[in-house]
Amino acid sequence: MELANFLHDGKLITIPRKQKAKEVLFDALIDKFEFDHDYSEKEVNEILAEVYDDYAILRRYLVDTGRLARDDYGHHYRRIKK
Structure with a gap:
């Protein structure tokens, strides 16, 4: 499956x-995040808005599929190693 089929000028169409x-x-989206780095919401x-308006x-x-971990308050995110 080609990711390019869903992109136009680097933005996700759908x-x-x-x-x-x-x-x-x-998998492509999670590669935009570094390991061992805490991200604010x-x-x-x-980062995600660069790809799709409904970030x-x-x-x-990404959280539901276990690629990003979120603290209980949704303030901090971290890439999970699979």
């Missing part, structure tokens, strides 16, 4: 429906 395509997207939003949904997917 979130893929098929799970395999979503996994490719999420604002920083995460800024909140992307943030939620």
Whole structure:
């Protein structure tokens, strides 16, 4: 599955429906984050907003799929090693 099929000028057009395509997207997105670095919610939003206007949904997917960890208050995020 090619991630480029869902991008136009570096921006995500739509979130893929098929799970395999979503996994490719999420793997590409998580590579924008460094290990051993704490990110504020604002920083995460800024990184994801470069890719898609609805950055909140992307943030939620990355947390829900175990790629990003979020503190109990949603203030700090950290990339998880898989």
